[in-house]
Amino acid sequence: xxxxxxxxxxxxxxxxxxxxxxxxxxxxxxxxxxxxxxxxxxxxxxxxxxxxxxxxxxxxxxxxxxxxxxxxxxxxxxxxxxxxxxxxxxxxxxxxxxxxxxxxxxxxxxxxxxxxxxxxxxxxxxxxxxxxxxxxxxxxxxxxxxxxxxxxxxxxxxxxxxxxxxxxxxxxxxxxxxxxxxxxxxxxxxxxxxxxxxxxxxxxxxxxxxxxxxxxxxxxxxxxxxxxxxxxxxxxxxxxxxxxxxxxxxxxxxxxxxxxxxxxxxxxxxxxxxxxxxxxxxxxxxxxxxxxxxxxxxxxxxxxxxxxxxxxxxxxxxxxxxxxxxxxxxxxxxxxxxxxxxxxxxxxxxxxxxxxxxxxxxxxxxxxxxxxxxxxxxxxxxxxxxxxxxxxxxxxxxxxxxxxxxxxxxxxxxxxx
Numbered sequence: 274x275x276x277x278x279x280x281x282x283x284x285x286x287x288x289x290x291x292x293x294x295x296x297x298x299x300x301x302x303x304x305x306x307x308x309x310x311x312x313x314x315x316x317x318x319x320x321x322x323x324x325x326x327x328x329x330x331x332x333x334x335x336x337x338x339x340x341x342x343x344x345x346x347x348x349x350x351x352x353x354x355x356x357x358x359x360x361x362x363x364x365x366x367x368x369x370x371x372x373x374x375x376x377x378x379x380x381x382x383x384x385x386x387x388x389x390x391x392x393x394x395x396x397x398x399x400x401x402x403x404x405x406x407x408x409x410x411x412x413x414x415x416x417x418x419x420x421x422x423x424x425x426x427x428x429x430x431x432x433x434x435x436x437x438x439x440x441x442x443x444x445x446x447x448x449x450x451x452x453x454x455x456x457x458x459x460x461x462x463x464x465x466x467x468x469x470x471x472x473x474x475x476x477x478x479x480x481x482x483x484x485x486x487x488x489x490x491x492x493x494x495x496x497x498x499x500x501x502x503x504x505x506x507x508x509x510x511x512x513x514x515x516x517x518x519x520x521x522x523x524x525x526x527x528x529x530x531x532x533x534x535x536x537x538x539x540x541x542x543x544x545x546x547x548x549x550x551x552x553x554x555x556x557x558x559x560x561x562x563x564x565x566x567x568x569x570x571x572x573x574x575x576x577x578x579x580x581x582x583x584x585x586x587x588x589x590x591x592x593x594x595x596x597x598x599x600x601x602x603x604x605x606x607x608x609x610x611x612x613x614x615x616x617x618x619x620x621x622x623x624x625x626x627x628x629x630x631x632x633x634x635x636x637x638x639x640x641x642x643x644x645x646x647x648x649x650x651x652x653x654x655x656x657x658x659x660x661x662x663x664x665x666x667x668x669x670x671x672x673x674x675x676x677x678x679x680x681x682x683x684x685x686x687x688x689x690x
Contacts, residue, residue: 277597283544287510292546295509295539298332298491298517299325299532302345303362305523306336311565318345320564321520324557325357328536329549332515333357334383337372350378360424365412374419381422383456384412388439389429402438406445413446424454424491431463435471435478444485454489455482456517459504462497462527466507475504476511483512491515494530496522501530506538521561521569521576533558533575533607541602555608575607582612584672586620589613593626615673617665621649621658627675628654631682653685 275281286292301321306313313321318335325333335349336342349359361382363369373382386409387393393405409425416423425446433439446453457464457478464475471477475492482490492508492515494501505516518535522528533554539546558576562569571579581604583589591598596611604611613623625647632645647654660681661673 276595278602284542285544286546290510290512292543292548294514295546295548296331296515297532297536297549298334298515299330299357299519300334300493300517300529301325301519301521301523301532303334303336304493304525304529305519305521307525308523308528308567309525311523311567313565315341315345315348317565319348320560322349322352322357322359324520324553324560326352326354327550327553328557330357330532332360332381334360334362336362337376338369343372343376346376346379350376361421362426363412363416365409367412367415370412370416370419370421373416373421379421381424382416383424383426384409384416385426385428386412386442387428388442389433389460391432392429402434406438406442409442410445414449417450422452422454423450424456426456426458426493428458429460430457430478431459431472431475432461433472435481440481440485443482443487447486451486452488454491454515455487456491456493456515457482457508457513459492459494462495462500462504464494464500464504466500466504475508479508479512489514491517492530493517495524496527496529496531499527501528502534502538503530505530505535520557521567521573523561523567531574537575537602537607541606551606552608576609578612580604581609582614583623584614584616585618586622589623589626590620593622615661615678617669619661621654624658624661625649625654627678628657628682628686631675631679632686635682635687657681657685 302318322333335346337346346359359379361373361376361379363373363382364385370382373379387397393399393402399405413423427439430439443455457475459475463473465473466475468474468476479490490513492505492513494504501522505518509516516535518532519529520532522531536549536551540549540551555576558569561567569577571577574580581600583592583599588599592600592613596603613626615624615627628647629645
């Protein structure tokens with residue numbers, strides 16, 4: 274029988290995959306800072322780094338182009354944490370890579386390598402694919418020669434000529450540094466999470482990379498079609514050993530696959546997967562909303578205010594009986610709290626539950642300490658329910674607050690008791 278979270282079967286990883294094969298890198302500090310309409314200051318980046326450390330994320334990345342970026346990176350490195358490792362980000366030119374080299378303590382950098390024709394010819398203004406390949410290999414060699422590990426950011430790969438351009442380029446780089454991480458950058462979310470033709474199928478791209486000897490594969494999936502988290506999970510399933518994500522999906526345009534979604538899926542749904550501490554996720558979201566001024570939608574998965582909020586009669590009655598009925602996992606897993614709310618669709622059960630809860634807080638009827646139990650047909654309950662119903666018939670639009678419920682209890686129960 275499936276009547277509790279423990280009784281539900283977990284999803285098994287593929288036979289050739291273990292928990293140790295799955296790692297998470299975060300780009301909130303770099304990609305998230307590019308989100309239109311927000312301003313992420315040095316202190317925000319360092320605080321985000323602290324939250325990532327609490328969760329147990331393995332790696333993060335940062336720009337180094339201005340003094341504020343460099344100061345933030347220095348403060349992160351000064352923390353001395355093993356996780357997240359702080360890595361750099363550079364365009365494919367020596368000047369950018371020099372900034373990473375000069376940041377004492379950084380051992381790895383991403384290098385942007387735009388691989389679609391639109392990017393090569395129209396954005397970069399290069400004359401041929403061969404010129405692009407030479408440019409990327411020169412930057413790659415420059416970073417290696419200066420002792421850096423390299424992560425190749427294959428930008429817009431899901432709209433590129435993978436067989437004729439990308440795979441030969443990758444093969445050349447793997448010859449020079451077999452442990453190089455190849456990041457599949459699905460820049461406009463054209464990637465799909467199932468096996469299909471190149472260049473759209475991310476699982477197929479992963480298979481082709483592995484066939485050519487790539488040992489380390491990472492995904493970075495944008496969310497323009499809403500598939501960011503799904504494609505990221507599919508990537509891990511088909512052989513990628515890294516998923517690069519951002520908290521709340523922060524990033525350019527529609528953002529990137531959400532860190533919190535992938536973490537909760539792995540921890541709650543995958544068999545024997547226990548790597549990350551999710552208890553600060555709700556607090557993390559509150560920090561972002563209050564300090565970076567990114568509004569978190571109430572219905573945002575995992576960290577939205579309504580994830581564990583219940584109002585309708587059927588749902589509240591179910592949750593009161595057994596939270597498993599209408600909650601995907603216990604709220605404390607992500608540091609949240611259950612909220613039973615009273616509104617236009619609420620039934621008598623939640624109103625009764627709220628009254629009993631308030632009476633319990635006040636020590637029972639008349640402070641006698643008795644566990645308060647209200648009968649379904651109690652006329653006082655009926656009167657409160659009727660008054661609430663009347664308010665909504667008169668066009669009230671907000672929920673009944675806890676303070677209003679306390680006033681009802683005072684008036685109908687405690688003054689008479």
